[in-house]
Amino acid sequence: MSKPTTPVPAAAKLRELLAEKDKVVVCPGVYDGFTARIALAAGFDALYMTGAGTTMSMLGQADLGIATLNDMVQNAGMIAGLNRKLPLIADADTGYGGPLMVGRTTAQYMQAGVAAFHLEDQVQTKRCGHLRNKELVDEEVFLSRIKAAVNMRVQTPGDILIIARTDALQSLGFEAALNRLKKAIAIGADIAFLEGIANAEQAKQACQELSPTPVLLNNVAGGLTPKWTVQEAKDLGFKIVIYPGFALGPVYKAVADAAKELKETGDLQVPTSAGPKAIFEICGLKEAIEFDIAAGGNLYVRGV
Numbered sequence: 001m002s003k004p005t006t007p008v009p010a011a012a013k014l015r016e017l018l019a020e021k022d023k024v025v026v027c028p029g030v031y032d033g034f035t036a037r038i039a040l041a042a043g044f045d046a047l048y049m050t051g052a053g054t055t056m057s058m059l060g061q062a063d064l065g066i067a068t069l070n071d072m073v074q075n076a077g078m079i080a081g082l083n084r085k086l087p088l089i090a091d092a093d094t095g096y097g098g099p100l101m102v103g104r105t106t107a108q109y110m111q112a113g114v115a116a117f118h119l120e121d122q123v124q125t126k127r128c129g130h131l132r133n134k135e136l137v138d139e140e141v142f143l144s145r146i147k148a149a150v151n152m153r154v155q156t157p158g159d160i161l162i163i164a165r166t167d168a169l170q171s172l173g174f175e176a177a178l179n180r181l182k183k184a185i186a187i188g189a190d191i192a193f194l195e196g197i198a199n200a201e202q203a204k205q206a207c208q209e210l211s212p213t214p215v216l217l218n219n220v221a222g223g224l225t226p227k228w229t230v231q232e233a234k235d236l237g238f239k240i241v242i243y244p245g246f247a248l249g250p251v252y253k254a255v256a257d258a259a260k261e262l263k264e265t266g267d268l269q270v271p272t273s274a275g276p277k278a279i280f281e282i283c284g285l286k287e288a289i290e291f292d293i294a295a296g297g298n299l300y301v302r303g304v
């Protein structure tokens, strides 16, 4: 029997990418197997699992702290499993409880093969970071979330990068928000995420003051942060850019247009590129057939 190859763990790959000088890790936001497969086929270096997208696609609910650890880790594990070599950065909201729950979240995300996850300082009844009137937990509570993640990482086989996210900019101001991130880094967070950055000055200053810790930019279309290209984000000093709305916006428009067309005309123009076989191919049809045949199966030898 030939020796099985050991897959490069996704967290190690992410550490490598972050160590590359001049590299910006661009992460399209995906929320289910199909959007993940589409992004994977395009050849990105990493993916981002959006909590907003997960809450909407799995539960049909808005991003208001409704998804639980079980929902999130189930989705993250499925997406991470589509390509174990490619880093998945996943939203973990508030960590879903006190230190014990944050520890469980950390261990479960690690076991699911997630490369990095973010923990924030909103109250558990949180909301999307680009909505108004967010409530925060005290700094000690935030830091205990980060510390719980750091401690659990030490106890658990494998690796994961810990992203400290603060939502304090809106209510406490720039200095206080940055201080929260600095303290989180001092106790072991690997990456900083300042939510809702309002302008280029804040972006530059945050990246400079937090350096050498990599800073993540949350590029939410129509959100509180100006829209910057990847090159602009790089010039400002960011190392990672996530696009939570990468699939949500286009899917919303395309499906709403199709719904309108079918309802109003009683017909639907389906492009041939979107027939069943073409769509299944995005989701591994050829590889599945090859796998079946290699194992001696005869279901697909005459084609599909």
Ligand SMILES: C[C@](O)(C(=O)O)[C@H](CC(=O)O)C(=O)O
Residues within 6 Å of the ligand: 029, 049, 050, 051, 052, 053, 063, 091, 127, 128, 129, 130, 195, 218, 220, 244, 245
């Ligand atoms: C990054 C984020 O946590 C997400 O769930 O993707 C959201 C994005 C959004 O709601 O559009 C956020 O709070 O910024």
